[in-house]
Amino acid sequence: MNLKWVARETAKTVQNYLTYQAVRIAIDQLNETNPGLAIWLRQHSANNNFQDAEAYIEGLLLANKELGLRIMTVREELAQTALDFLTERVRSSIHEANIEHRRHLLERMTQSAPPTSSPPAESSHPELDLNEPTDRSID
Amino acid sequence: MNLKWVARETAKTVQNYLTYQAVRIAIDQLNETNPGLAIWLRQHSANNNFQDAEAYIEGLLLANKELGLRIMTVREELAQTALDFLTERVRSSIHEANIEHRRHLLERMTQSAPPTSSPPAESSHPELDLNEPTDRSID
Numbered sequence: 001m002n003l004k005w006v007a008r009e010t011a012k013t014v015q016n017y018l019t020y021q022a023v024r025i026a027i028d029q030l031n032e033t034n035p036g037l038a039i040w041l042r043q044h045s046a047n048n049n050f051q052d053a054e055a056y057i058e059g060l061l062l063a064n065k066e067l068g069l070r071i072m073t074v075r076e077e078l079a080q081t082a083l084d085f086l087t088e089r090v091r092s093s094i095h096e097a098n099i100e101h102r103r104h105l106l107e108r109m110t111q112s113a114p115p116t117s118s119p120p121a122e123s124s125h126p127e128l129d130l131n132e133p134t135d136r137s138i139d
Numbered sequence: 140m141n142l143k144w145v146a147r148e149t150a151k152t153v154q155n156y157l158t159y160q161a162v163r164i165a166i167d168q169l170n171e172t173n174p175g176l177a178i179w180l181r182q183h184s185a186n187n188n189f190q191d192a193e194a195y196i197e198g199l200l201l202a203n204k205e206l207g208l209r210i211m212t213v214r215e216e217l218a219q220t221a222l223d224f225l226t227e228r229v230r231s232s233i234h235e236a237n238i239e240h241r242r243h244l245l246e247r248m249t250q251s252a253p254p255t256s257s258p259p260a261e262s263s264h265p266e267l268d269l270n271e272p273t274d275r276s277i278d
Contacts, residue, residue, distance in 0.1 A: 015233055021148070058243070083146070086150060
């Protein structure tokens with residue numbers, strides 16, 4: 001596996017994601033101060049899946065310079081304030097999710113084994129802490 | 140803006156993305172060793188957008204336990220090896236992309252100003268380093 005490539009693509013994914021969040025934040029703020037512009041930004045962004053944030057920003061700067069600059073500022077603020085310990089968060093979250101999946105699998109295998117040979121059920125938490133779907137569309 | 144929420148959702152996004160990359164790596168490896176299973180995994184994953192990686196893994200463990208465990212192992216390895224300096228990468232990448240967008244914008248504004256008042260054009264790089272689209276579908 002090409003780790004450098006995965007590292008670069010992961011950073012790009014986060015950059016795209018923060019841009020998407022910046023747009024959502026701007027729409028929320030405009031809903032209060034300028035509802036008409038909020039509707040415009042929502043419609044302008046509706047068909048964008050934010051898999052190429054730089055092309056989105058470039059297009060927004062052409063359509064509405066002030067909004068484009070605003071999104072750029074917000075995403076840079078988000079990058080400065082919301083990414084502390086990101087690597088550690090992801091590592092521990094994947095590690096814990098994997099433990100939960102293995103525990104769940106073991107429970108299923110134990111339950112399907114003959115009852116006479118199965119050990120007493122441990123006190124555990126079969127419910128998975130499933131992530132909620134992350135919908136990237138602005139709607 | 141709710142920074143804790145953005146931080147949590149960003150970590151979840153990276154977790155989903157590394158799971159997607161783990162599936163791609165597994166398919167590439169299986170293409171060499173077990174092409175039939177590679178096709179099966181590709182088809183099984185084709186309609187998944189990896190916005191809920193834990194539900195995907197849970198489903199894969201039910202359909203093919205060994206492959207599910209393999210994806211879990213690969214994504215944990217990716218998290219351990221490919222995420223160093225992720226926060227710093229994203230911060231500097233967004234900062235540099237914003238500088239490029241502002242430079243590009245300034246050039247456009249300068250070019251559209253009356254020629255008599257426009258200063259000599261600086262040597263600059265109008266080409267944006269646009270990200271390539273990140274296609275999350277397995278196809």
